[in-house]
Amino acid sequence: MADRYLSFTGTAPGRFLTRRLGLPRPAPLVRWSPERPSFDGDSLHLTAGKSKLDLAATGLPLSLSSERPAGVLLDATGVRDVEGLGEAHAALHPVVRSVAASGRVVVLGAPLDPDDHHQAAAQQALEGFARSLGKEIAGGRTVNLVRLTDAVAAESTLRFLLSPKSAYVSGQVVEVGGGPVTASFDRDRPLSGRTALVTGGARGIGEAVAETLARDGARVVVLDVPAALADAERVAERLGGTALALDITADDAGERIARALPDGLDVLVHNAGITRDRRLVNMPAERWSSVLQVNLASVLRTTDALLASGTLRSGGRVVATASIAGLAGNAGQTNYGASKAGVVGLVRSLAPRALAEHGVTVNAVAPGFIETRMTASIPLFIREAGRRMNSLSQGGLPVDVAETTAWLAHPASGAVNGQVVRVCGQSLLGA
Numbered sequence: 001m002a003d004r005y006l007s008f009t010g011t012a013p014g015r016f017l018t019r020r021l022g023l024p025r026p027a028p029l030v031r032w033s034p035e036r037p038s039f040d041g042d043s044l045h046l047t048a049g050k051s052k053l054d055l056a057a058t059g060l061p062l063s064l065s066s067e068r069p070a071g072v073l074l075d076a077t078g079v080r081d082v083e084g085l086g087e088a089h090a091a092l093h094p095v096v097r098s099v100a101a102s103g104r105v106v107v108l109g110a111p112l113d114p115d116d117h118h119q120a121a122a123q124q125a126l127e128g129f130a131r132s133l134g135k136e137i138a139g140g141r142t143v144n145l146v147r148l149t150d151a152v153a154a155e156s157t158l159r160f161l162l163s164p165k166s167a168y169v170s171g172q173v174v175e176v177g178g179g180p181v182t183a184s185f186d187r188d189r190p191l192s193g194r195t196a197l198v199t200g201g202a203r204g205i206g207e208a209v210a211e212t213l214a215r216d217g218a219r220v221v222v223l224d225v226p227a228a229l230a231d232a233e234r235v236a237e238r239l240g241g242t243a244l245a246l247d248i249t250a251d252d253a254g255e256r257i258a259r260a261l262p263d264g265l266d267v268l269v270h271n272a273g274i275t276r277d278r279r280l281v282n283m284p285a286e287r288w289s290s291v292l293q294v295n296l297a298s299v300l301r302t303t304d305a306l307l308a309s310g311t312l313r314s315g316g317r318v319v320a321t322a323s324i325a326g327l328a329g330n331a332g333q334t335n336y337g338a339s340k341a342g343v344v345g346l347v348r349s350l351a352p353r354a355l356a357e358h359g360v361t362v363n364a365v366a367p368g369f370i371e372t373r374m375t376a377s378i379p380l381f382i383r384e385a386g387r388r389m390n391s392l393s394q395g396g397l398p399v400d401v402a403e404t405t406a407w408l409a410h411p412a413s414g415a416v417n418g419q420v421v422r423v424c425g426q427s428l429l430g431a
């Protein structure tokens with residue numbers, strides 16, 4: 001469903017009217033393409049407080065001065081008090097106006113120190129600072145906060161957030177663990193030699209995820225219900241992968257996937273999902289349970305089965321799909337909201353154990369309003385409100401969720417674990 005308002009605001013009369021009436025003015029977002037894999041030029045490297053972070057070791061293209069930076073990396077890991085916050089203000093205040101359109105601001109923070117409430121206050125303050133800047137910076141620019149202790153472990157995350165791949169990710173806080181992340185990979189095709197399975201991959205967001213993981217070199221398996229087999233085969237054929245017709249709610253779905261993948265699996269993307277909206281007073285048990293079965297029970301069951309059978313091998317990645325409706329709640333979606341909040345609980349609890357016992361990370365993406373068949377069926381006025389109620393004043397595209405999934409699936413993202421990353425343009429819902 002085309003966003004006609006976005007096209008209109010790009011015309012001269014559109015610009016005039018939106019300015020006069022104070023209407024939202026979405027900027028066309030710059031996204032990854034083979035012709036434009038990254039922004040031109042270095043990112044501006046600023047520091048507040050005394051930092052011990054070795055950013056040079058990441059090989060990121062950083063410079064200490066730039067007139068019109070495409071990205072700004074503010075290292076505030078050394079901020080321990082209110083004076084340090086003043087340094088963060090002093091560093092960004094003079095340059096924020098010069099950040100290029102669709103530019104990126106990434107603030108680096110430290111984990112909160114439970115034994116030092118001044119440090120914890122200052123570091124938590126950075127979250128409110130980054131989120132507020134995200135709401136005012138406009139022009140397709142994004143602002144995110146990464147809490148880290150080791151720059152090298154966070155390299156894949158910083159590259160993603162500073163790139164056109166993260167066009168619809170803003171106002172997020174990502175925590176990256178420490179420690180060396182030893183993974184060798186091909187920079188252009190980081191998933192080459194790896195197998196990825198995408199549930200619900202025949203269309204919509206799942207199709208985009210399969211495409212993006214294939215672009216990154218993965219051999220993809222496109223799983224969908226038997227009724228969608230023709231579409232799943234069409235996607236798989238285009239990507240040089242295979243299709244698997246399977247209802248993910250089948251009791252033995254995990255075993256059947258394991259049988260279909262005797263050589264093992266590296267990336268498991270739980271994308272299949274359904275909605276059956278009704279207010280609770282009108283919701284029969286069948287509508288409740290079908291949503292809980294597809295969106296949550298099958299995710300729990302297949303993840304357990306594929307970890308237990310060893311099909312998901314060490315170095316593997318699980319990426320589950322939550323939703324901002326699971327974080328904020330949504331009228332008419334008690335079933336859907338419950339299922340998606342359940343996904344968040346699964347990720348937070350399983351992540352440390354899956355990494356310790358199987359060498360597998362577990363994270364979630366939480367899409368906001370994404371332009372798909374699911375959102376095209378929402379009544380016009382509610383759809384228009386959903387599209388605009390975010391800092392970028394527009395809906396995201398399936399590829400935005402796909403790029404976020406590809407970052408979490410990256411071989412160098414082993415220190416990103418237990419995270420729930422919203423792909424919502426900093427939606428006001430659940431903020």
Ligand SMILES: NC(=O)c1ccc[n+]([C@@H]2O[C@H](COP(=O)([O-])OP(=O)(O)OC[C@H]3O[C@@H](n4cnc5c(N)ncnc54)[C@H](O)[C@@H]3O)[C@@H](O)[C@H]2O)c1
Binds near residue numbers: 204206272273294322
């Ligand atoms: N579109 C959005 O704005 C949005 C927002 C938040 C979250 N999400 C989530 O993103 C995911 C994808 O959404 P979408 O908009 O692309 O949906 P979609 O309806 O376009 O595609 C979902 C796919 O999942 C498949 N599927 C459904 N039940 C299945 C089952 N039992 N077994 C196997 N496959 C099954 C469908 O056949 C379909 O191909 C879902 O989990 C959805 O809840 C979407």
